[in-house]
Amino acid sequence: MLRESEPPSEEPSRASRPAPRRSSVFADVDLGRDGKQVGFFYVPQSPHDDAWGTVRVPLAVIKNGTGPTILFEGGNHGDEYEGPIALGELIRSIDPATIQGRIIAIPAINLPAVTAAQRTSPIDGLNFNRTFPGDPAGTLTRQLAAYVHDRLFPEADYFVDLHSGGSSLMIMPSTIIEPGRDPAHHQRNIEATLAFGAPMAVVVDNLGEARTATASAVEAGLTVVGTEMAGAGAVSAEALAICRRGIRNILAHAGLTDPATLVRPEREPRLLAVPGSEAYVLATEDGVFVPADALGASVKAGSVAGHIHFLADPGREPVALHHRIDGMLFARRQPGRVRPGNCCLVVAVPYDRGAVP
Numbered sequence: 127m128l129r130e131s132e133p134p135s136e137e138p139s140r141a142s143r144p145a146p147r148r149s150s151v152f153a154d155v156d157l158g159r160d161g162k163q164v165g166f167f168y169v170p171q172s173p174h175d176d177a178w179g180t181v182r183v184p185l186a187v188i189k190n191g192t193g194p195t196i197l198f199e200g201g202n203h204g205d206e207y208e209g210p211i212a213l214g215e216l217i218r219s220i221d222p223a224t225i226q227g228r229i230i231a232i233p234a235i236n237l238p239a240v241t242a243a244q245r246t247s248p249i250d251g252l253n254f255n256r257t258f259p260g261d262p263a264g265t266l267t268r269q270l271a272a273y274v275h276d277r278l279f280p281e282a283d284y285f286v287d288l289h290s291g292g293s294s295l296m297i298m299p300s301t302i303i304e305p306g307r308d309p310a311h312h313q314r315n316i317e318a319t320l321a322f323g324a325p326m327a328v329v330v331d332n333l334g335e336a337r338t339a340t341a342s343a344v345e346a347g348l349t350v351v352g353t354e355m356a357g358a359g360a361v362s363a364e365a366l367a368i369c370r371r372g373i374r375n376i377l378a379h380a381g382l383t384d385p386a387t388l389v390r391p392e393r394e395p396r397l398l399a400v401p402g403s404e405a406y407v408l409a410t411e412d413g414v415f416v417p418a419d420a421l422g423a424s425v426k427a428g429s430v431a432g433h434i435h436f437l438a439d440p441g442r443e444p445v446a447l448h449h450r451i452d453g454m455l456f457a458r459r460q461p462g463r464v465r466p467g468n469c470c471l472v473v474a475v476p477y478d479r480g481a482v483p
């Protein structure tokens with residue numbers, strides 16, 4: 127789909143576009159039909175106990191007339207619950223007559239991981255969010271990513287990927303800004319992310335990782351919003367409320383509903399960034415990590431971030447870990463047990479929205 131902000135020359139001509147990748151996936155909803163359809167798409171698989179079977183993934187389409195399309199994704203990681211819950215509520219409650227445009231919702235995209243309550247798929251061991259643009263001839267997780275990339279991204283103007291911290295992280299409830307591919311695109315992402323209305327909006331590029339759903343959606347030209355809603359493999363009532371409001375706010379921001387219905391948070395969201403590898407405090411030893419500060423605390427470069435204790439070696443002094451930048455403690459590891467290389471803490475810094483992505 128050609129987007130207004132892109133010069134036509136950036137789009138390959140039809141003749142030079144590669145042929146669509148062949149896929150065996152099929153769906154029982156019509157992406158072009160008005161009304162509310164709550165159905166599924168089906169990925170043919172042939173495991174031992176189901177020779178001609180499928181994996182059935184929920185897919186809802188709510189459409190009324192013409193207008194922008196928002197693609198909402200939950201369950202990218204199977205142990206992050208606020209997004210899938212809030213999308214289920216949206217699907218059940220929304221009257222198509224109250225919108226102008228289209229909502230496509232995939233609330234449990236990585237269904238095997240969601241069913242197993244795991245970050246990664248129990249089928250092929252892959253992290254869905256490191257498989258984009260996927261492969262329709264690959265393992266199941268790659269096939270799911272290819273369906274989102276090849277079939278759903280071209281239908282959409284906005285992509286909203288609803289994450290939480292998962293079992294291993296606790297993150298301050300926030301929206302995530304995926305850096306845009308040019309300054310205008312970047313500002314579109316910032317505007318949409320701020321409109322969601324979480325207490326903070328944080329630029330996170332996952333150290334330049336290009337295989338995430340949001341990075342792939344940016345590459346496809348979509349306006350992109352990510353979230354991180356608490357975590358620890360639990361559901362936070364506070365984060366769920368932010369997520370519910372944010373979903374409705376994005377509908378208003380994109381013009382599917384009356385922009386006057388957009389509910390601003392009490393305080394203007396803080397704009398932050400996770401600036402790079404120096405923002406991460408990584409474990410250096412096998413042991414149990416005790417953080418020095420609570421989430422939201424101000425920290426200084428060189429200050430003690432916490433200590434790793436050695437429970438089976440009580441004569442050994444704990445080893446201190448140190449911060450490498452000034453900032454705010456944005457995320458922390460949830461389990462106490464650590465191995466070298468584990469992410470213990472993440473620091474965010476103030477972000478200038480005029481900065482080049």
Ligand SMILES: [Zn+2]
Pocket residue numbers: 202203206289290291292
């Ligand atoms: Zn996630």
